[in-house]
Amino acid sequence: MLNIVLFGPPGAGKGTQSENLIKKYGLLHIATGDLFRKHLGEGTELGKLAKSYMNAGNLVPDEVVIGMVEDKIKLNLDAKGFIFDGFPRTVNQAEALDVMMKKNGLIISGMIELEVPNDELKKRIKERAKVSGRVDDQDEDKINNRLKVYAEETLPVAGYYKQIEKYAKINGVGSINDIFGQIDTVVKAY
Numbered sequence: 001m002l003n004i005v006l007f008g009p010p011g012a013g014k015g016t017q018s019e020n021l022i023k024k025y026g027l028l029h030i031a032t033g034d035l036f037r038k039h040l041g042e043g044t045e046l047g048k049l050a051k052s053y054m055n056a057g058n059l060v061p062d063e064v065v066i067g068m069v070e071d072k073i074k075l076n077l078d079a080k081g082f083i084f085d086g087f088p089r090t091v092n093q094a095e096a097l098d099v100m101m102k103k104n105g106l107i108i109s110g111m112i113e114l115e116v117p118n119d120e121l122k123k124r125i126k127e128r129a130k131v132s133g134r135v136d137d138q139d140e141d142k143i144n145n146r147l148k149v150y151a152e153e154t155l156p157v158a159g160y161y162k163q164i165e166k167y168a169k170i171n172g173v174g175s176i177n178d179i180f181g182q183i184d185t186v187v188k189a190y
């Protein structure tokens with residue numbers, strides 16, 4: 001069973017490459033940002049709780065995210081595999097993911113980091129803002145805060161996967177097909 005963590009800053013192309021992996025391997029997509037936006041749109045309690053964090057570009061508290069992911073895994077234990085996109089975003093979340101996978105008889109195959117320089121990320125996020133309607137894509141300060149939060153709180157997660165020898169890094173600048181080819185080479189070796 002393939003269980004992939006697709007990792008990288010906002011705008012790195014995680015959503016796009018997740019779609020490619022899903023098409024090829026039939027994995028179930030667990031994109032925490034998308035799940036939160038769905039809750040927000042439906043006005044659920046969880047959505048109300050997450051809203052202020054998301055709109056400011058800050059992380060939603062770990063226990064909220066972890067609970068939401070665990071529910072999603074438990075409901076989909078018949079899936080061919082999972083692709084985690086935008087999760088884990090803290091070392092605490094990475095540890096919790098290992099525990100919940102193990103509890104369900106599963107294991108992470110590996111993490112793949114998409115590396116993209118900040119100026120390119122900002123360009124892509126501003127382009128996406130024209131169609132995404134996302135509050136957090138619209139404003140320069142919010143974008144900068146998300147990149148700062150990524151550098152400070154999320155990048156250490158790469159170190160976690162390096163330590164357990166489940167880490168690969170790919171240059172996320174280039175054509176979507178070329179980047180997918182590189183991702184797929186890593187996945188085929190799992």
Ligand code: AMP
Nearest residue numbers: 032033053054058059060065086087089
């Ligand atoms: P994304 O669509 O992945 O860029 O996520 C949008 C926003 O949702 C983030 O800026 C956070 O506020 C929140 N979020 C998504 N995933 C997580 C996570 N794993 N941990 C904490 N907050 C998250």
